[in-house]
Amino acid sequence: MFYGIYTPNFGAETTPSLLAELAAEAEEAGWDGFFIWDHIVYSRKQLLPLYDPWVTLAGIAMRTERLRFGTTVTPIARRRPWKLARETVTLNHLSRGRLTLGVGLGDPDEDDYGTFGEPIDRKVRAAMLDEGLEILDGLWSGKPFGYKGDYYQMKKCAFLPAPIQTPRIPIWVGGIWPHKRPFRRAARWDGALPINSGGPYTPPPDTLREIRAYIAQHRQSEAPFDLVIMGTTPGDDPKAARKKMAGYAGTGLTWWLETLYRWRNSIEAMRRRVRQGPPRLDM
Template identity: 55%
Template sequence: MAELAYEAEQAGWDGVFTWDHVWLGMKEPFADPWVALSAVAMRTERVRIGAMVTPLARRRPWQVARATVSLDHLSNGRLIFGAGLGSPPDAEFGVFGEETDSKVRARKLDEGLDVLAGLWSGEPFSYEGEEYRIEDVTFLPKPVQQPRIPVWVGGQWPNRAPFRRAARWDGAFPTANDGNTPITPDILRDVGDYVGAHRTSDEPYDMVAGVENPMDDPSEVADRITALEEAGLTWAIYSFGSWNGTMEGTRERIRQGPPR
C-alpha cells in the first residue's frame, strides 16, 4: 500500500485514504488503517491521508487520540480524521458482541469527537459524559495541525442527524441511504444547504463524495466531477480494490492520475 501511495503522489493525486473496517462480512484481505497509514506517511510527502471513515464508537477515543496525533506528526500535518457510526452494524459490531443500537453508537460518536478535540488541545482536559469520563489528562504533543486535525463526518442522506453533527466539524461526507446510489449534484446541494444552515463558523468547509471509478478511462468521470464541483464538492474519493479490478489494473489506473 505504501508503494501504491507513492505512485499516487507522483501521478498527481491529492489524497490516499483507507477503509476502517474489522471484518465487513466478506472474505477480502485488508489492513488495519493506522498501521497502513503509518507506512503511507513515511513513503509520501504531499498527499493528505486518513481513514474514511472510523466508527469511533468501536474504539476508545483516547487511544484514537494518541494514534492520530502520532500519525499527524509522522506525516508532518497531513492527516484528516473521518468519523461515522459504522456500517453495517451487524458485521462491524454485532458479531463481536458490541453495541449495535444506533442511538447508543451516535452518543458514543458525539462524545468521542468531543474527547478527541479536548485531548488534541494539549491542555489539561476533563470530561463527564454518559459514555466516557476523563479526569485531568494532558496529551502531548499537540497535533502538527492547529487548531486541530480536520474532522470529516460521514452519514447517510437524507438522514439529518449525521449532518447536524457534521456541521460542528470540518467536512461532510454523504452517502446514499442504500449505500450504492451515487451522490448527485442535487443531493450534494441539499446536504450543503442543510449543513450550512447549522454551521456556527465561517471557517473553510469540505464537501466530500465517493465517485464511481472507471478503471480504463479517467476522462469518463470528468464531466460528473465538474457538475459536483459546481454543487460544492471539494474532494472526490475514488475506490480501488479487488472488487473492481486486479492489482495491476489498479496500479495502472493510479498511474494515469486523477480525471482532468
C-alpha cells in the same frame, strides 16, 4: 478541487505494503489524497484478509511526502477515544500534518460490532460518537482536559504533543442522506462525507447542493469546510471524466475520492487507474 484515491484495506493481495506502494504512485501521478476503510470484521461470512488501518497509514505516511491521507470512516464507538487521540496525533506528526480523520457510526452492525458484544443500537453509537469527538477535540488541545459523559469518563489530564494543524486534525463526518442528524453533526466539524449503508455512494449534483444548503443552515463557523464524495471516472477517457466532474461545478464539492475495489479490479487495473491520474477539470 482535490482528488483522492479511496480503497478498502482488505481483500486478496491488498496488503499494507501494496497500499503504501499505491499511495506513493498516486502522489507521483498527481493525486492529492489516499483514504482507506476502518473495520475489525467486515464480514463473518467472507474470510477476507483485513489489515489494521493505523499501521497501514503509518506505512503510507513513510512512503509519501505531500499526500493527504486518512480513514473514511472510523467508528469511534468501538474505539477508546483517548487511544485514538494518541494514534492520530502520532500519525499527524509522522506525516508532518497530513492526516484527516473520517468518522461515522460504522457498518455492518452485526459483523463489526455484534461479533464482539459491542452495541449495535445506532442511537447509542451516535451518542458515543458525539462524546468521542468531544474527547478527541479536548485531548488534541494539549491542555488539561477531563470528561464525564454517559458512555465515557476520564479524569483531567493533558496529552502532548498537540497536533501540527490548528485548531485540530481535520474531521470529516460520514452520514446517510436524507437523514439529517449526521449532517448537523458534520456542520460542527470540518467536512461532510455522504455515504450509503454497505458501501460508497455518489450523490448527484442536485443532492449535493441540498446537502450543502442544509449544512450551511447549521454551521456556526466561517472556517473552511470540505464536502467529500466518492465515485469512479474513466481513466482511459479523460474527456468523459472531465465532463462528469464538470457536472459538480457550483455544488460546493471540495474532494472527489476515486473508488478502487480489489474484488472488482485486478491489482494491475488498480495501478493503471492510479497512474492515469485524477480527472482534473483544468487538464
